[in-house]
Amino acid sequence: MSKKLFLMLSVLTFLFMIFAIGLAQEEKAEKKEEPVYQYIGVKKCSMCHKKDGTTPSWEKTPHADAWTNVDTLKLSDEEKEVCKGCHATGVTEDGDFLANVQCEACHGPGSEYKTMKIMKDVELAMKNGLIIPDEETCLNCHNKEKAPEQFHADMPEKFDYAKMKETGIHELPEEKAEEAKEKE
Ligand code: HEC
Ligand code: HEC
Numbered sequence: 001m002s003k004k005l006f007l008m009l010s011v012l013t014f015l016f017m018i019f020a021i022g023l024a025q026e027e028k029a030e031k032k033e034e035p036v037y038q039y040i041g042v043k044k045c046s047m048c049h050k051k052d053g054t055t056p057s058w059e060k061t062p063h064a065d066a067w068t069n070v071d072t073l074k075l076s077d078e079e080k081e082v083c084k085g086c087h088a089t090g091v092t093e094d095g096d097f098l099a100n101v102q103c104e105a106c107h108g109p110g111s112e113y114k115t116m117k118i119m120k121d122v123e124l125a126m127k128n129g130l131i132i133p134d135e136e137t138c139l140n141c142h143n144k145e146k147a148p149e150q151f152h153a154d155m156p157e158k159f160d161y162a163k164m165k166e167t168g169i170h171e172l173p174e175e176k177a178e179e180a181k182e183k184e
């Protein structure tokens with residue numbers, strides 16, 4: 001091999017390596033920008049939100065046994081897959097199935113916002129996946145067009161947010177605190 005050719009190949013190899021390293025770093029940076037939020041399940045949220053009354057109050061809503069109403073029907077696993085979109089919450093990182101409409105179905109997957117430090121700062125929590133639900137959140141599931149007709153003939157055509165909030169959402173800790181004050 002001539003010296004000239006050897007030099008040229010070396011320079012080319014060097015340039016290619018720089019290019020490859022650059023590409024790898026770019027990929028890493030992109031991954032950092034889009035953290036993947038994972039579901040952790042109501043048991044984990046309850047470690048902090050049982051005492052403030054949120055979990056016990058949620059347990060009394062129809063959402064807390066939304067899966068039971070599907071599970072008691074004689075359906076194949078395949079048919080049940082469709083129901084999971086609205087009657088269940090998701091799957092944890094370890095693959096555990098989270099039945100029913102749990103906290104994270106409305107508030108977003110909690111893996112990145114669950115720590116005390118982040119939770120205490122709402123804005124920071126929202127940057128890490130926390131959702132403060134509104135009517136749009138409910139409409140993801142309370143949507144007659146998306147729900148299989150066979151099981152949802154009675155579902156109202158139009159979702160009445162004000163009315164549905166009364167029984168669909170847990171008590172808010174703030175309201176609880178106010179109630180307690182009034183009783184004093
Ligand atoms: C380590 C304790 C802890 C865990 C675990 C935790 N939280 Fe929190 N959460 C807090 C604290 C503390 C606050 C802020 C004080 C407050 O308003 O109660 C808070 C506030 C919130 C708020 C209100 C934000 C606002 O101010 O409007 C929501 C919604 C919430 N948490 C949902 C969840 C959900 C859903 C989970 C489970 C995925 C969860 N939290 C897990 C401690 C926790
Ligand atoms: C697009 C979301 C969505 C999907 C998908 C869905 N459901 Fe539902 N389902 C709902 C909502 C929302 C309600 C509550 C309706 C209401 O307000 O009356 C409901 C209510 C029900 C009820 C009535 C519960 C009661 O209180 O009597 C049954 C039974 C049911 N669904 C079965 C199923 C089955 C079985 C599947 C899968 C084959 C399924 N659903 C798929 C959203 C959905």
Ligand code: HEC
Pocket residue numbers: 042045046049054055058063101102103104105106107132133134168169170172173174
């Ligand atoms: C059906 C949807 C839904 C589910 C399920 C749900 N929430 Fe909420 N949650 C809401 C809505 C709506 C609000 C009020 C948001 C606002 O302030 O406008 C709220 C507010 C809260 C707040 C803030 C209260 C405040 O104003 O200080 C906390 C804390 C909270 N939820 C925790 C939880 C926990 C923990 C669970 C599960 C045990 C849960 N939520 C399940 C819809 C839901």
Ligand code: HEC
Pocket residue numbers: 062063065066067069070085086087088101105106133134135137138139140141142161163164165167168169
């Ligand atoms: C992840 C899907 C999902 C979301 C998000 C959701 N719901 Fe539901 N909701 C359901 C299902 C499924 C049922 C039926 C439960 C059952 O099987 O009884 C239901 C039932 C209800 C019921 C009882 C209806 C009845 O006729 O008995 C109310 C009220 C309600 N939801 C209010 C709300 C409100 C308000 C929101 C938004 C803050 C909301 N839901 C968000 C899935 C959802």
